[in-house]
Every structure is written in structure tokens, then in C-alpha cells.
Amino acid sequence: MRIAVAGKGGAGKTTISATLARTLARSGKRVLAIDGDPNPNLGTALGVDPEVLRDPPRVPRNAADEVVDDAGRKQRVLKPEFKDFRAEYAVTAPDGVMLVHMTRVDHAGTG
Amino acid sequence: MRGVASALLGVENEVNLLDMEASIEHLARGTPGGVDCMLVVVEPYYRAMETAGRIVPLARELGIGRVLGIANKLRDGEDARAIRDYCAAKGLELAIEIPFDEAVRAADRRGRALIDEAPDSATARAVAELARQLH
Numbered sequence: 546m547r548i549a550v551a552g553k554g555g556a557g558k559t560t561i562s563a564t565l566a567r568t569l570a571r572s573g574k575r576v577l578a579i580d581g582d583p584n585p586n587l588g589t590a591l592g593v594d595p596e597v598l599r600d601p602p603r604v605p606r607n608a609a610d611e612v613v614d615d616a617g618r619k620q621r622v623l624k625p626e627f628k629d630f631r632a633e634y635a636v637t638a639p640d641g642v643m644l645v646h647m648t649r650v651d652h653a654g655t656g
Numbered sequence: 657m658r659g660v661a662s663a664l665l666g667v668e669n670e671v672n673l674l675d676m677e678a679s680i681e682h683l684a685r686g687t688p689g690g691v692d693c694m695l696v697v698v699e700p701y702y703r704a705m706e707t708a709g710r711i712v713p714l715a716r717e718l719g720i721g722r723v724l725g726i727a728n729k730l731r732d733g734e735d736a737r738a739i740r741d742y743c744a745a746k747g748l749e750l751a752i753e754i755p756f757d758e759a760v761r762a763a764d765r766r767g768r769a770l771i772d773e774a775p776d777s778a779t780a781r782a783v784a785e786l787a788r789q790l791h
Binding site: 546547548549550551552553554555556557558559560561562563564565566567568569570572574575576577578579580581582583587589590591592595604605606608609610611620621622623630639645647648 | 660661662665674676690691693696703711726754769770783
């Protein structure tokens, strides 16, 4: 099952995503949580140790390829060399939830 | 970056869950193509509902079969009515209604997970109900 959580900033996406991820993991599901926000805080909401989140590994921007599926739609897939991305990039959250972070888009003159 | 999020969402697994960034422009570009279910979190404020109202048709255009609304931070019956009316007008099915919940703010302040801090909170219970609906 692939679930995307959307909505206006501040509406509660992250709390709901984290609570849903943990709840599904407790019911025995293998859960991968993806923080799609450039300013990530899903890890905190999942209950990951802040020390781990200070500088978490981030999946490189070039990890995906574009392919066209049978229906002619463009889809993104992980490049074969990132098949084992969990080992290198995932942080383990309570209840066994695996969490991955994206690479930040850095803007000149900020930070 | 968005392509990577989309690719990760597509990896072989039991449950992949993407907490999307706030802006919806990437939706227009078709990021979450292979999504089974999109949850749209809506607060009872005009701009939040308006954002949801833009997300829903885009999600449908992308061919996402199940688009569910989640009403959040409802303070009273009027809030609930406002969201129900809006969602009915947009044809968005509401999966759960979550009341305004002090436990969420308290967990946030402490930088802790809600499910650890307040497993019996209204929000945690509503999300458990949501998880049952998703099965």
C-alpha cells in the first residue's frame, strides 16, 4: 500500500503521518516512512532520537531514474545501485518504522 | 528531489508512506503516480480548505483511486459542519474527524511522538480508526 499525505502546511500532516506509520507498524506491517519536506520533522514526530536526526543520511538527488510505464505514464524508479538504500540511508524509528530523508534543496544565501 | 520521493514511494514493501511537502505544485507535475491512497488533511479554515480543494482534482487527474479527507483541529460542531459541507461540495469523502487536541501540541513541544506521549489521545485514536479503514 502506497499512501501520500497532503494538505496545507501546518494542517497536521506530519503528526498524522507519523502516528499512522507507527500504528500500521504495530499491526505488523513493514513500514517505510518518507519525509518529503525540505525542512524535515517527520523523524521527531515518529519518536526518533534527536541525536540521530541532527544530521541524518539523505538519499542523493540522483538516486531516481525516469521510466515510462506500459500506460505511457512517466514514473520514477530507484536506480539499481540504490536497491539497498535502507542499509545506507534509512533511520530506524520505534516499532521498526524505517525513515528516509530527501536531499535538501539548498538555496544560495540561506542558512 | 521530488523524483526521489516518488521513486521511494514505489519500492517493493508492505506500506510506504510519504509525508508530502506543503506546496502542491509538485502534484501538478505528477509526483505520486503510483499512489494507492492520498490522504488530504484539512483544517476548518478557508485557506486550508481551498488548498484541499485544489489537491483533490489533481489527485484524481493522476489516477489515484482513493482520495480521503481528514478533518483536523475541529473545535466545535460549526468547524465540523464547515468541513463536511466543503468536502461534500468537492466530492471528497471524509475518513475521520479529529478534534482540536492539546495532546498534539504537548507532544510537539517536547519533541516526542504523540503515540508514545498520549496513546489514548483523540488524535491517536482517530488515526487508529483510519488505519483500520485503510486495511
